[in-house]
Amino acid sequence: MRIIKLPMAAGIAGMMVMASSAQAQTSPKQEETGKDIAFSLAKGNCLACHGMPTQPDAESPGLSGPPLIAMSARYPDKARLRAKIWDATASSPHTSMPPYGKHKVLTEQEIDKVTDFIHRL
Numbered sequence: 674m675r676i677i678k679l680p681m682a683a684g685i686a687g688m689m690v691m692a693s694s695a696q697a698q699t700s701p702k703q704e705e706t707g708k709d710i711a712f713s714l715a716k717g718n719c720l721a722c723h724g725m726p727t728q729p730d731a732e733s734p735g736l737s738g739p740p741l742i743a744m745s746a747r748y749p750d751k752a753r754l755r756a757k758i759w760d761a762t763a764s765s766p767h768t769s770m771p772p773y774g775k776h777k778v779l780t781e782q783e784i785d786k787v788t789d790f791i792h793r794l
Contacts, residue, residue: 705783705786706786707787707790708790710779710790711791716779717773720732720734723740726740744791748792751789754792755788757770758779758787759773762775
């Protein structure tokens with residue numbers, strides 16, 4: 674058994690950390706999808722209020738909002754759906770749905786992704 678002196682071991686450990694850090698920085702981050710955002714507790718959190726019957730991985734859906742089904746039939750004009758996500762209070766002043774765009778909870782790009790995802794449900 675070979676004994677490595679502490680300074681050498683610390684140097685080797687430091688190099689390993691630097692190598693793994695560099696590797697993590699160079700590997701491309703997977704782009705967040707509309708579904709990721711909608712299911713995220715920190716962002717869209719659509720499942721807190723809405724059921725999504727066509728999504729088997731939609732765990733613990735809420736019941737206070739309407740189920741998100743047949744969305745392209747309910748919103749043939751996708752811009753109306755996007756406007757609802759942006760600020761539902763504009764068309765329904767007493768809604769409990771947060772104005773995700775107006776309050777800058779989601780970025781423009783995130784709202785576009787969520788709109789595309791929900792419109793396909």
